[in-house]
Amino acid sequence: MTQPFLMMMLGVGNGFCKSTYHNNALIDAQGRLFLIDCGAMAWQSLHEIGLGFEDIEGIFITHLHYDHCGGLDEAALYGAYAAGRKLKLWLPSPLNGVIWEKYLSGTLENKVEGRVSLEDYFDVHWVEEGESFSFSAGSSAGLTARWLQTLHVPAKFSCSLIMDNRFFYSSDMQADTGLLCSLLDQGIDTFYHDSSFTYNPVHAGFEELCRYPEEIRNRLYLMHYGEVPADKPEHELQGMKLLRQHEWLAW
Ligand SMILES: [Zn+2]
Numbered sequence: 001m002t003q004p005f006l007m008m009m010l011g012v013g014n015g016f017c018k019s020t021y022h023n024n025a026l027i028d029a030q031g032r033l034f035l036i037d038c039g040a041m042a043w044q045s046l047h048e049i050g051l052g053f054e055d056i057e058g059i060f061i062t063h064l065h066y067d068h069c070g071g072l073d074e075a076a077l078y079g080a081y082a083a084g085r086k087l088k089l090w091l092p093s094p095l096n097g098v099i100w101e102k103y104l105s106g107t108l109e110n111k112v113e114g115r116v117s118l119e120d121y122f123d124v125h126w127v128e129e130g131e132s133f134s135f136s137a138g139s140s141a142g143l144t145a146r147w148l149q150t151l152h153v154p155a156k157f158s159c160s161l162i163m164d165n166r167f168f169y170s171s172d173m174q175a176d177t178g179l180l181c182s183l184l185d186q187g188i189d190t191f192y193h194d195s196s197f198t199y200n201p202v203h204a205g206f207e208e209l210c211r212y213p214e215e216i217r218n219r220l221y222l223m224h225y226g227e228v229p230a231d232k233p234e235h236e237l238q239g240m241k242l243l244r245q246h247e248w249l250a251w
Contacts, residue, residue: 002164005029005143007192008248009223010045014196014203015067017226020245021045022067023194025169025223027135028248029143034135035059036161036169040070049246053078057137058088058123060145062171063158064095064103073107076121089122090133092147094157096126129159151176153202162188167251170194172224174201175208180216190251192243195222197229210238 006028011021022039026046033051035042038059046052053075061069072089079085091099100118109116118124127133129149136142145163150173152158161169168183168191180191196203203224212220217239225242228234234242243249 002166003029003141003143004250005164006248006250009243009245010035010042011039012223012243012245013226014200014224015039015065020226022070023172023224024068025192026051027143029135030140032057032135032137032140032142034143037062037068037171038071038075039065039067041067042071043074045246053083053087056087058090058135060090060135060147060161061092061095061099062147062160063152063156064099065172068171069099069103073104076104076108080115080121086121086123088125088137089118090125090127092149092157092159093126093128094149098157135163150174150179164251166190168192170204170223172203175204175212177212180212184216184219189219191216191220192223193220194224195240197225197232206232209240214239 008026010024010026013020013022021041024039024042025036027034033056035056075087079087108121127147130146132144132146134142134144143163145161147159147161150158150160152172158172160171160173166187166189168188170193173194194204195206195209197206199205220240221243222240223243
């Protein structure tokens with residue numbers, strides 16, 4: 001049975017974009033709020049719509065880039081010292097041994113207070129590829145999800161999410177026609193997709209997305225684009241649609 005949910009982009013920009021923030025998403029699953037990624041501008045973006053740490057139940061991280069996880073140390077410190085609460089943190093298993101050891105320990109380790117691991121700051125849930133987990137809190141059934149590894153920066157882990165077996169969220173990834181066709185065959189009917197209007201070797205170029213089959217383009221929602229170039233009218237998007245920052249859509 002499908003579970004309706006709401007999704008809002010906290011930003012639709014790339015890592016350098018100051019106007020439309022970072023490409024992170026807010027999910028409303030049965031009235032509980034979750035983040036897909038928590039970049040350096042995530043908490044500012046939430047603040048601008050009247051939300052904060054207390055409103056968020058948990059976070060899923062797709063990969064280790066500052067525009068996707070640069071807000072985690074703020075979440076950890078606020079949770080430990082201001083809110084007295086640990087957020088749920090769902091992490092792809094390949095980040096085990098990396099996210100704390102190579103990224104967060106430098107800022108968060110506090111041996112005097114005994115805060116020496118990720119678990120001292122978050123309610124951590126490691127998730128294997130393809131394993132089903134649920135964006136849920138309390139007794140709610142929540143929203144089922146699973147991750148699959150996708151190509152972003154070569155030789156660096158990154159993943160996408162499938163929710164409710166019908167909704168694909170690419171996070172950062174290069175264009176991949178074979179994957180998208182396969183997902184469509186598996187019953188995925190909505191695609192939130194990385195996009196870039198200028199050439200970028202580790203993101204999906206708009207011209208590449210235009211070469212996806214029409215059946216996919218008509219189900220494709222663009223994110224990460226930052227700002228639409230002045231010479232790119234929206235009626236030239238080849239059936240694809242632009243996601244807007246801070247706009248709820250129901251799925
Ligand atoms: Zn990235």
